[in-house]
Amino acid sequence: MFEDVPPPSAAEGAAPARGVAASVLDRAVLDTVFRQASVGLHVLDRDLRLVRVTGAVLATRGVAAEDVLGRPATEAYRVFGVEVKEDVLREVLDGGPPMRDVLVRGRPPVEAGGERVYSVSVYPLRPPGAEGADRPPIGLVATVTDVTERIRAQQRLGLLYEARERIGRTLDVERTAGELVEVTVPGFARSVVVALTDAVLRGKPPELRRPGESPLLRCTAVGGSGALGADGPLPEPGAVLLPGLFGERLPDGPELVRKDGEVRLVAPLSVRGQLLGAVAFRPVPGADAYTEDDLALVEGITAHTATCLENALRFTREHIVMTALQSWPLRPEGETRHAVEVAQRHRPGGTGAGSWFDVIPLPGARVALVVGQVERPGLSAVATMGRLRTAVYSLATLDLSPHELLARLHAVTQRLAREQAPAHDADEPAASCTIAVHDPVTGRLELARAGASLCVAVRPDGSLDADLVEEGPLLGGEGPPFACSSHLLPEGSTLCLASSARADGGPSQARVAAALAAPDRGPQAMADDLAALLAPERVLLVARTLRLPVTDIAEWDVPAELSAVAPVRHAAEERVREWALGVDPLTVELIVSELVTNAVRHGAPPVTLRLLRGESTLTLEVRDGAETAPHLRHAKAGDEGGRGLHICSTLADAWGVRYEEEGKTVWAEVALDGASPPGWGGAAPAGQASG
Structure with missing residues (x-):
């Protein structure tokens, strides 16, 4: 039935099936490809007219062969909703490099409202045989693959990545809501409205969501253009939005809601059952309707946004506490x-x-x-x-x-x-x-x-x-x-x-x-x-x-003998009278007497008495060279001594001891004119008996 032909040379490729002519086999392969293959195969002549196209392409796009075959490429492909640049095709035909995997967008009439993305490769078509390799192309052959779903999946992943990168950069509730709008408008939605609960807007922890309950939501961030159907223009921040924009009830997850003849995508903002708010997306005009894949995308974006809102709430509450704790007055x-x-x-x-x-x-x-x-x-x-x-x-x-x-x-x-x-x-x-x-x-x-x-x-x-x-x-x-x-x-x-x-x-x-x-x-x-x-x-x-004025300081060296106590005591009394302080001189005299006597008896030379005049207190200081400190004790009825510090603690408003490199200073403070000095009083460490 078929004519036997000699096997081709190595340059011509593998031998065809035994008993089948190569030309017949080639025609059968081409006929099968053009009639049954789902991948678009297009042939253009040297005048860039479309002379053959895969039948499956014509069937799926609802285009008759006579509407496109024999027509110039720019005119024929306009029927498919694709604009072709003739100069690009002419460059390939004239010996330029082939086009490989170029993405072309189109909107076929049979798929109103749906944009398609095609991967197109264009190669020169040369005569068969080795001698045809050097001859000018007799036309072009183009392969066209619909990659719309792949591109959309990549776009969804890119949008989800962008949302994770841009949403939550600040620890501010309202700013986080605004970042959600910025990420999704205008690529994913024509307009977006984000509403939060009153509790969240007041910085309070979100409440657990109760089944069938629709909490009060207020517009927090809005972006995009146009009106929202019968609702009028986009709402202003602070407006109450439920019931209304989000439907009669707030869905438990991302959901398509039909309102005013339009399908919107509505999703709650919740974390661990706690409702923080909701978001509504209005589709871009002319774009494909939202699909189940878009619902999954929105679920990922809103989950991340809700987590960022929770972090912002926690930061706000902690910041309030930290500000309160770190607000300290100076003395x-x-x-x-x-x-x-x-x-x-x-x-x-x-x-x-x-x-x-x-x-x-x-x-x-x-x-x-x-x-x-x-x-x-x-x-x-x-x-x-x-x-x-x-x-x-x-x-x-x-x-x-x-x-x-x-x-x-x-x-x-x-x-x-x-x-x-x-x-x-x-x-x-x-x-x-x-x-x-x-x-x-x-x-x-x-x-x-x-x-x-x-x-x-x-x-x-x-x-x-x-x-x-x-x-x-x-x-x-x-x-x-x-x-x-x-x-x-x-x-x-x-x-x-x-x-x-x-x-x-x-x-x-x-x-x-x-x-x-x-x-x-x-x-x-x-x-x-x-x-x-x-x-x-x-x-x-x-x-x-600053330095204390010398007129506010009085100082005496005290010899290390008990006979020196009386002169020093009287000198201190006279200085207090000269200063005309609002304090009883007798009180000063008694305190000086007890402190100096204690230093002479139990301390070590040199002994010094110093009076410091302040606005609210008079300070009496007795310094000696001993490192041991007096301690307050209660004398028995028959004891002749041991009451000195008890008297000082009774008469003075505060007293204490401070240690120095050599020796110590015992001090007492007396308030002037009813003023209360700082509360420095307290018993000093034990170590030396009091006089």
């Missing part, structure tokens, strides 16, 4: 203004870094300046900061030296770490803290530092001292000993303390010197300049040192 200026002029700054950042500062009045007109910061920011850091600040203030009443105070504060920090360890192993508290104590009588400044901080002093002549004290271990870390130092500063020196300079490097020494080395400027102006150099959540103290 009344009247208690410290004779020792220092203070300016403080706090640059909030919302992270809860646990930074704090304090200005604490101490006995003897001294003042303690404290700056600290808890490591690892957060709500727990602010809570720890509050406890450490309270501990510092309480430990200051013991009249400890700065490095001893840090040692005890270190023990407090370790105890806090042990208390938190079962639940917060990764967040055990550790803190930096710098304590400076200024004595306005002598001008001496004592410092101790745990961790890193900015700690510099500028003298009135403009010289900068950035090495006041070395950096010590963190509180709660390696522990004592902590670095400490002592300096004698001239009056008018400026001390600058700022929390943790390690993380941000802190301002340069040159800029600090420029801000502080100006004797004619006050601490407030200096603090303004330095605050601009600080990182967020840092605190700053700028203190200018």
